[in-house]
Each structure stands twice: as structure tokens, then as C-alpha cells.
Amino acid sequence: MQTNLAPEYKNTTDxxxxxxxxxxxxxxxxCTATCPTYQLLGDxxxxxxxxxxxxxxxxxxxxxxxxxxxxxxxxxxxxNCESTCPSGVDYGHLVDIGRKLVDAKVPRPAAETALxxxxxxxxxxxxxxxxxxxxxxxxxxxxxxxKNKVPAKQMAGVWPTRQHARKVLMLAGCVQxxxxxxxxxxxxxxxxxxxxxxxxxxxxxxCGAVKFHLNDQDGGxxxxxxxxxxWWPHVADDSPVEAIIMNASxxxxxxxxxxxxxxxxxxxxxxxxxxxxxxxxxxEWLPELADRLKGKVSAKTAGNTGQVVFHPPCTLQxxxxxxxxxxxxxxxxxxxxxxxxxxxHLCCGSAGTYSVLNPDIAYALRDRKLGNxxxxxxxxxxxxNIGCITHLQSGTTTPVKHWVEVLDEALGG
Numbered sequence: 133m134q135t136n137l138a139p140e141y142k143n144t145t146d147x148x149x150x151x152x153x154x155x156x157x158x159x160x161x162x163c164t165a166t167c168p169t170y171q172l173l174g175d176x177x178x179x180x181x182x183x184x185x186x187x188x189x190x191x192x193x194x195x196x197x198x199x200x201x202x203x204x205x206x207x208x209x210x211x212n213c214e215s216t217c218p219s220g221v222d223y224g225h226l227v228d229i230g231r232k233l234v235d236a237k238v239p240r241p242a243a244e245t246a247l248x249x250x251x252x253x254x255x256x257x258x259x260x261x262x263x264x265x266x267x268x269x270x271x272x273x274x275x276x277x278x279k280n281k282v283p284a285k286q287m288a289g290v291w292p293t294r295q296h297a298r299k300v301l302m303l304a305g306c307v308q309x310x311x312x313x314x315x316x317x318x319x320x321x322x323x324x325x326x327x328x329x330x331x332x333x334x335x336x337x338x339c340g341a342v343k344f345h346l347n348d349q350d351g352g353x354x355x356x357x358x359x360x361x362x363w364w365p366h367v368a369d370d371s372p373v374e375a376i377i378m379n380a381s382x383x384x385x386x387x388x389x390x391x392x393x394x395x396x397x398x399x400x401x402x403x404x405x406x407x408x409x410x411x412x413x414x415x416e417w418l419p420e421l422a423d424r425l426k427g428k429v430s431a432k433t434a435g436n437t438g439q440v441v442f443h444p445p446c447t448l449q450x451x452x453x454x455x456x457x458x459x460x461x462x463x464x465x466x467x468x469x470x471x472x473x474x475x476x477h478l479c480c481g482s483a484g485t486y487s488v489l490n491p492d493i494a495y496a497l498r499d500r501k502l503g504n505x506x507x508x509x510x511x512x513x514x515x516x517n518i519g520c521i522t523h524l525q526s527g528t529t530t531p532v533k534h535w536v537e538v539l540d541e542a543l544g545g
Contacts, residue, residue, distance in 0.1 A: 133188065134155075157219060164176070190237075206490060280522075298374060312521065335361070339355070339387050340354075340356040356404075379534065382484060387408065415458050419461060438468065440462070442513075472507070475501070514535040
């Protein structure tokens with residue numbers, strides 16, 4: 133796509149990067165067929181091709197409007213379009229640039245600004261855990277829209293204490309320890325059963341995605357730098373740490389992009405690339421884990437779990453381009469795992485803070501997703517990202533868990 137950058141964007145980092153991405157787009161429209169918002173709303177401007185045109189206009193000097201901002205806000209950043217695009221358009225990075233440029237020129241209403249501020253400052257805050265605890269205490273009294281965001285209190289279980297020569301770092305995350313602490317402890321127990329020790333760096337916090345995608349890119353980068361600094365002493369050349377394991381695919385896709393985000397940073401470029409190279413989704417270790425755990429998970433125990441249906445998060449299947457591993461290796465361990473035969477590629481509507489900022493679209497996508505999952509008659513639904521898990525659970529009585537929790541239960545965790 134030919135682009136003539138306006139003088140204010142020529143020779144800028146954002147302008148150069150955006151132009152390179154835009155030049156790959158050939159207007160084919162394949163992306164619209166797999167875009168969740170286009171499927172729901174039927175508006176060209178609520179699909180990737182339309183949003184690309186809007187961003188191109190801004191880069192060429194047209195003044196953006198609230199409508200421009202709205203159409204970019206409605207994007208889930210699920211990156212399904214990247215999986216579909218035959219030309220390799222890097223849409224996810226382009227929309228980050230586009231939102232930044234548009235928000236610099238289009239002021240938001242006060243209420244919207246306040247909500248976005250509360251989300252970006254509140255979710256990664258140390259105050260989130262006590263606030264969640266209070267919410268869980270009064271959960272039966274909460275209105276439905278708040279109850280959907282406050283999962284029932286969960287016990288974390290025991291953190292393993294055995295020492296192993298093999299070690300991995302794990303990011304605890306900002307909201308996961310308060311909302312669903314068992315995911316982290318189950319991960320540690322499963323790795324322990326495979327002879328691998330899980331290490332937490334106390335000063336590592338939010339991956340930076342919440343602030344970055346709410347267009348506080350400087351705030352997000354500050355959190356990313358803090359994580360790099362916290363992990364760096366653990367990843368020296370002679371360190372026993374083999375990887376940085378992510379059990380939330382939304383965090384994983386972000387940390388894997390640290391190298392891209394800091395590629396021009398004279399202080400952090402090399403460190404960020406090293407951190408990204410070491411980062412692995414937990415499912416990427418499943419081939420080895422399955423091999424090590426085969427003698428510890430009986431077919432009978434795994435089979436007693438019943439029909440398990442896996443919902444692959446967008447951040448896993450599109451952001452990280454990881455598909456098929458969870459169901460393949462859990463089945464090898466004796467579980468009965470299926471993936472929906474209908475629209476398994478589509479977003480469930482969670483998308484980080486999206487379900488708070490765009491609830492109508494988010495819940496329509498949730499119900500559509502649950503309809504397809506329930507067609508598989510699951511006894512449990514599993515996923516790989518806390519946002520998807522809590523969002524789906526708000527619309528069904530079928531238990532929704534992280535797949536590692538199901539594996540942990542079969543190991544006696």
C-alpha cells in the first residue's frame with residue numbers, strides 16, 4: 133500500500149515503522165473474514181483493512197476524529213488477521229502506533245479517561261490483591277457486571293519445596309496471584325513432578341501489557357524494564373535457569389516482544405532480546421513434560437476428568453503462533469481433550485481490559501464462543517490465559533480452568 137507520510141511523521145521512529153508495515157498490505161480483505169468485530173458489526177471500518185485505511189489517513193496528515201478513535205478502540209488486538217494475512221502484515225504493531233498517534237490528537241471524554249486510568253493504574257497495583265479479596269468477601273451482593281470480574285475465592289495449594297538442578301523463572305503476573313492463585317502453584321507442582329524447580333524473581337511484576345495497550349506506552353515500558361532488571365541476575369551465562377516460563381499467554385506474547393519494543397534502546401536492547409529469546413509459553417515445554425510425567429499420570433486418573441474442551445487464547449494461537457500442542461500432549465497423557473470444530477480461531481471477547489471498555493461486543497463474543505464450546509459437551513473447559521478463563525466462566529456453570537490445573541489434579545496436586 134503506497135503511503136505518503138505527512139511531514140510531522142517523516143523520519144520519525146513511528147512513521148518509518150508504520151510505513152514499512154503499510155507497504156505490505158495489498159488490500160485483499162482476507163483479514164475481514166476472520167476478524168471478530170467485523171463478523172459481529174459488519175462495518176468495513178471495524179475490520180483490519182478498514183482500520184488500516186484509517187491509520188494510513190492519519191499518517192498522511194488527515195485529522196483523526198472520535199470516530200477514528202472508536203474504530204481503533206473496538207479492535208480486540210486478537211491478531212487473528214495476522215494468522216490469515218498472506219502478505220505478512222504486522223497489524224498488531226501497526227495498531228499500537230495508530231492508537232498512540234490518534235490519542236495524541238483526539239481527547240477522550242472525562243469519564244472514559246478516568247476508567248482507562250483506573251484500569252491501567254489499578255490492575256498492576258499492589259492494592260489490587262486486597263481489593264480483590266474484599267470483592268470476593270461480598271461477591272454474592274455484587275451486581276452482575278461486577279460479579280463477572282470477581283471470581284470465587286480459590287485456594288492456591290502447596291508450593292513445592294524440593295530443590296532441583298534444573299530451574300526456570302516464572303512471572304507470577306499482576307492479577308493472577310489474587311484472582312486465581314492456583315494456576316501459579318499448579319504450574320510449580322507440575323514442573324516439580326518433572327524434576328524442574330520454579331523460581332520467582334520478587335521484583336518482577338506486571339508484564340507491561342495493561343498500560344502499553346491502554347496507550348500509556350511509557351508506563352508499560354517502565355514495567356518492562358523493571359522485569360528485565362529483576363530477571364537479569366538469574367539469566368547470566370552460567371545460570372542454571374533454562375527459560376522464563378509463562379502460564380498466561382497474554383503475558384507471554386508481550387514478554388516475547390520485549391526485544392522488538394526495545395530494539396532502539398541503547399541500554400536495554402541486548403538485554404530485552406535475551407529475555408524474549410528465553411521466554412516460553414508453558415505449552416512449549418509440554419513435549420518434555422509429557423515424556424517425564426507419563427509414568428506419573430495414570431490413564432484411569434486422566435480419563436476420570438471426562439471430556440475436556442480446550443479454548444486456545446488468541447495470544448497463544450495468533451500472537452505466539454502456537455497451535456495444537458496442548459491437546460496433542462494432554463491426549464498422550466490419557467486425557468480426552470478436544471478443540472471446538474467451529475470458530476476455534478475466533479476471540480472469546482476478553483482481550484485484556486476490552487471486556488470492561490467494550491462490554492457489549494465482549495459478551496456477544498463470549499456467548500458465541502461458549503455456544504461453540506458447549507456443542508462439544510465438555511465436563512470442563514480449559515484455556516491458557518487468565519483473562520479468557522474468567523471471562524468464559526462468567527457465562528457458564530461448566531468449570532473453566534487453566535489446562536495445567538487439570539494436569540496437576542491428575543498428578544494429585
